Amino acid sequence: MDADLVVLETAVVPPKDWEELRRKLKISCGPGGFALELHPKLKPVETTVDGIYLAGFIQGPKDIPDVVAHSGAAASAAIAFMSKGYVESTPYIAFVDEDICSGCGICASICPFEAISIEVEEGRRVAKVDSIKCKGCGACVGSCPSGAIQQHYFTDIQVLTEVEALARG
Incomplete structure (x- = not known):
């Protein structure tokens, strides 16, 4: 073989404390237990957590030129993030209609970003969304049995209107 x-990459595993x-x-994990990037081509060093970047062996086995390239990309991304001086949140965050929220907590238990908490207000339990932690994935919207959680720009009415328009052609 030339x-x-x-x-x-036989028998290579992530570090014990990883x-x-x-x-x-709250970093996602891919096959083999290694860190998973946000997007392999568009955001190869970013994670779902703002300000945390990946480089080197933590994404899996790599040769030296690949490690150097990813390290430079991670450093550049970190500098760009810190130089802004603020964090942009997604506009697609979830919001709660407190009048119909039953406070069951299903949304809080299913949220992968721990962006929802259950609080007691005026003697009743209601869900609260932390707009900084929310990434707009919509898992809570689909899990809410009372329909109290919606997502900006993706409310039930907006989505149903789009479906009806598509059905009409």
Whole structure:
């Protein structure tokens, strides 16, 4: 076999303390337990957590030029993030209609970003959305049995209107 470079990844596993750190930081995990980037082509060093970037072996086995390239990209992304001086949140965040919220807590338990908490207001439990933590994934919207949670720009009425328009042709 003629080859300039052969890379084997047999028996390579993430560091022992990685799982605990990953859970604390809420970083997604891909096959083999390695960190998962936000998008492999468009955002290869970004995570679902603002301000946390990936480089090197934590994404899986890499050769030296790949590690150097990812490290430079992660450093550039971190500098760009810090130089802005503020964090942009997604406009598609969830919101709660407190009048119909039953306070069951299903939305809080299903939210992968821990952006929803259940609070007691005027003697009743209601869900509250932290707009900084919410990434607009919509998991809570689909799980709410009372329909109290909606998503900006994706309310039930907006989505149904789009479906009706598509059905009409």
